[in-house]
Amino acid sequence: MKIDPELIALVAGVIALLVLSSVITCILIRRAGGAPSPALLNLRSRVRAWWGMVAVFGVMVALGRNALFGMYLLLSFLALREYITLSPTPRADHRTLSWVFFVILPLHYLFAWAPWYGMFTIFIPVYAFVFIPVRSAMAGDVDRFLERTARIQWGVLTCIYFLSHLPMLLYLPIPGYADQNAKLLFFVVLVTQMSDVFQYVFGKLAGRRKIAPNVSPGKTWEGLIGGGLSAVALGTALWWTTPFAPFPAAMMSLVLVIAGFLGGLVMSAVKRSVGVKDWGKGIPGHGGILDRLDSLLFAAPVFFHLTGFYFGTNMAAASRPPQWLESVFRLGM
Amino acid sequence: MKRDLLAWCVRVFTGARLSSDPDGKDTTRVYYANHSSHLDFVVIWAALPSRLRERVRPVAAADYWSRGAVRRWLAQRVFRAVLIPRERIKPSDDPIGKMAAVLEQGNDLIFFPEGARSPDGHVGDFHSGLHALALKHPHSALIPVYLENLNRILPKGEFMLVPVMGNATFGPPCEGPRDGESRRDFLRRARSALLELSSHPPETCGTPPHL
Numbered sequence: 001m002k003i004d005p006e007l008i009a010l011v012a013g014v015i016a017l018l019v020l021s022s023v024i025t026c027i028l029i030r031r032a033g034g035a036p037s038p039a040l041l042n043l044r045s046r047v048r049a050w051w052g053m054v055a056v057f058g059v060m061v062a063l064g065r066n067a068l069f070g071m072y073l074l075l076s077f078l079a080l081r082e083y084i085t086l087s088p089t090p091r092a093d094h095r096t097l098s099w100v101f102f103v104i105l106p107l108h109y110l111f112a113w114a115p116w117y118g119m120f121t122i123f124i125p126v127y128a129f130v131f132i133p134v135r136s137a138m139a140g141d142v143d144r145f146l147e148r149t150a151r152i153q154w155g156v157l158t159c160i161y162f163l164s165h166l167p168m169l170l171y172l173p174i175p176g177y178a179d180q181n182a183k184l185l186f187f188v189v190l191v192t193q194m195s196d197v198f199q200y201v202f203g204k205l206a207g208r209r210k211i212a213p214n215v216s217p218g219k220t221w222e223g224l225i226g227g228g229l230s231a232v233a234l235g236t237a238l239w240w241t242t243p244f245a246p247f248p249a250a251m252m253s254l255v256l257v258i259a260g261f262l263g264g265l266v267m268s269a270v271k272r273s274v275g276v277k278d279w280g281k282g283i284p285g286h287g288g289i290l291d292r293l294d295s296l297l298f299a300a301p302v303f304f305h306l307t308g309f310y311f312g313t314n315m316a317a318a319s320r321p322p323q324w325l326e327s328v329f330r331l332g333m
Numbered sequence: 334m335k336r337d338l339l340a341w342c343v344r345v346f347t348g349a350r351l352s353s354d355p356d357g358k359d360t361t362r363v364y365y366a367n368h369s370s371h372l373d374f375v376v377i378w379a380a381l382p383s384r385l386r387e388r389v390r391p392v393a394a395a396d397y398w399s400r401g402a403v404r405r406w407l408a409q410r411v412f413r414a415v416l417i418p419r420e421r422i423k424p425s426d427d428p429i430g431k432m433a434a435v436l437e438q439g440n441d442l443i444f445f446p447e448g449a450r451s452p453d454g455h456v457g458d459f460h461s462g463l464h465a466l467a468l469k470h471p472h473s474a475l476i477p478v479y480l481e482n483l484n485r486i487l488p489k490g491e492f493m494l495v496p497v498m499g500n501a502t503f504g505p506p507c508e509g510p511r512d513g514e515s516r517r518d519f520l521r522r523a524r525s526a527l528l529e530l531s532s533h534p535p536e537t538c539g540t541p542p543h544l
Contacts, residue, residue: 077496085348085497091453091488098493280498 003062006241010186011058018054021047039204045285053283053292057189061182065170068185069113072167075293076105080159082279082288086271087151092141096132096152104128105160111321112164115171118319124161129153158267158297159290165300171318172304174311177243184307187242191235191253192260192299193292199227199261216268219261228257248310255306256299263298339411340386343379347372347486348498361436361473364389364503365463367456367527368445369484372499377443377478378412380501390435391443394419415442429462433470442466442473446523454484456528459520467509467519474506475523479530502530 025044029036036044060071084097104124111119133149169188170181177184203223211219235253239246267290271279280288308315321329364377374391381389395416398408408414415435417428432442444466446459467475481500507526510519 081348081496081498084495085482089485094485094488094491094495095493097495101496102493 004180004183006180007061007183007186010183010190010238010241011061014054014058014190018047018051021050042285047285049283049285061186064182065167066113068170068182069109069167072164073106073109075289076109076160076163077101078282079163079290079293080105080155082282082290083155083159084152086274086276086279087155088274089148089151090141090143092139092143093136093148093152095139096135099131099135100128100152100156104131104156108160108164110325112168114322114325115168115318116321116325117171117315119321120164120168124156128156132156154270162297162301163293165304166296169300169304169307172308172311173313173315174243174307180243183241184243187235187238188256188299188303189296190238191231191256192295194234195227195231195257195260196264196295197227198230199223202226202230212265215272216265219265219268224261228254228261231257243307243311252303252306256303259299259302260295264295267294267297336386336411337383340379340383343372343375346494346496347376347379347483348500361439361470362389362441362476362506363436363444363463363466363470363473364441364476364478365444365446365523365527366478366480366501367451368447368449369451369454369480369489370487371450372483372487373445373450373480374412374414374443376480376483376499376501380503385441388439389441389443390415392417392432392445396420419448429465429469432466436470436473446520450489451484452489456524459524461516461520463523464510464516464519471509475509476506477504477523477527477530478502479504479527481532500532502532504530 025040025047029040029044032040056071060067080101089097108120108123108128111123132152133145136145136149136152166185166188169185172181172184174181174184199219200223202225203218203220206222206226207218207220209221210217211221211224232250232253235256236246236250239249242249242252244252271277278287279290282289283292286292307313320326366373366377374393378386378389378391390413393408393412393414393416395418398404398414398416408416415432417431418426432444435442444463446463447457448460448462451457463475467473479502481502482497483499485495485497486499487494504526507523510516514522
């Protein structure tokens with residue numbers, strides 16, 4: 001297997017960045033002497049967790065398509081699990097949820113991985129969203145029925161449907177970019193996550209005016225503008241790894257920054273509405289897995305479709321399933 | 334080894350973690366917990382460090398756990414359950430004596446003082462068994478374990494799981510029956526020691542979760 005040298009350069013760059021942040025954290029803690037502040041200790045566990053996340057992501061990218069789909073299947077599962085754990089669901093929703101976790105989630109990823117693009121785009125918005133309220137209604141409990149249905153559908157939409165657009169980037173046919181799509185996935189994840197990191201740094205250093213104190217007290221205009229511009233600069237500087245020229249690369253980075261910010265904001269509002277600060281304890285320093293993925297949830301589908309639109313991508317070829325999958329679903333008819 | 338592997342699988346699947354360390358004293362212990370799912374004792378068993386897991390034995394219903402080869406194998410070989418009949422108890426059965434004998438041998442117990450699984454997560458009143466056991470074997474530490482969300486993973490009457498994250502919180506030992514304390518007062522005190530471990534605000538704890 002030949003690994004793309006540009007991909008290696010990207011990974012090397014990220015590792016250099018991690019080394020730099022570890023060194024800076026170390027110096028800050030050394031300078032604080034015997035009693036580093038909780039914010040510094042949190043910074044240290046965040047950087048450590050980043051090493052782990054980059055290692056896992058890097059290995060999966062190197063292993064290729066199947067490993068990446070497997071990883072996102074697992075991430076969807078873990079994210080949805082965090083979401084459902086914190087959203088009170090009554091007994092009547094039990095069987096609906098079993099179906100969601102053990103049938104809808106794997107089927108959707110099967111359609112994505114196959115790939116059966118036509119089914120990938122409609123399976124959740126049509127079939128799953130018809131099924132969910134029907135199954136809950138059959139359970140016979142009408143108490144807050146609409147709210148319960150919406151709650152489950154929201155989780156399925158964000159944690160499964162939206163997130164699965166990230167590995168789907170591997171299939172996006174782009175002229176002159178065949179077999180290089182892993183870099184595009186890397187680009188999206190890198191720019192969106194670095195936008196979060198830059199916003200965090202600028203917010204800590206210069207944050208004054210809060211954007212939405214009730215929803216997400218950590219988000220400030222200074223953080224958003226300083227961090228967002230830095231992320232756009234990073235994305236523009238990496239234009240050579242993408243199918244975009246420098247200016248479109250800057251625009252697409254801006255899309256990622258804005259969609260990422262809004263995803264984080266909305267998921268934060270969801271968190272507050274159920275009365276918690278973090279989605280879980282899965283990643284030390286960061287909170288839950290969903291706390292790390294929240295900015296990617298909106299960015300992934302928006303980036304996917306805008307990129308497809310920009311290159312006039314025709315997905316019609318993949319709107320029918322591969323032969324083997326079609327014969328399974330036709331039941332010989 | 335086989336048990337450690339199974340315990341690891343249970344921890345991964347239910348997300349059950351030890352939220353606080355059980356007290357380090359080396360007396361025998363009675364872990365008593367709220368009961369809402371068949372998974373309850375499995376989760377406590379899995380959350381314990383392996384040193385303690387090796388000596389713990391769950392108290393389980395004989396009528397349920399001796400039916401069928403698989404359940405019998407699980408109860409006897411894997412979890413080494415202390416099986417107690419629930420119906421038509423004869424004085425000669427002496428369930429409390431049986432449990433005390435297990436403690437006497439240096440093993441710990443997992444005990445559900447509500448007697449049966451709660452259908453909705455509400456923690457019901459305690460039956461007298463915990464009181465009788467505490468009197469019969471006063472040297473054992475009574476350790477409350479509050480189990481959260483397990484009735485959402487596998488509620489009573491369901492066979493399909495929903496993989497939400499559970500939690501087992503171990504509390505400080507609850508003092509045994511005091512001089513002159515009535516049975517009812519002791520059971521009530523033991524129950525509130527358990528409910529205090531809930532992460533819900535105290536006014537809603539022990540009542541079914543609202544949407």
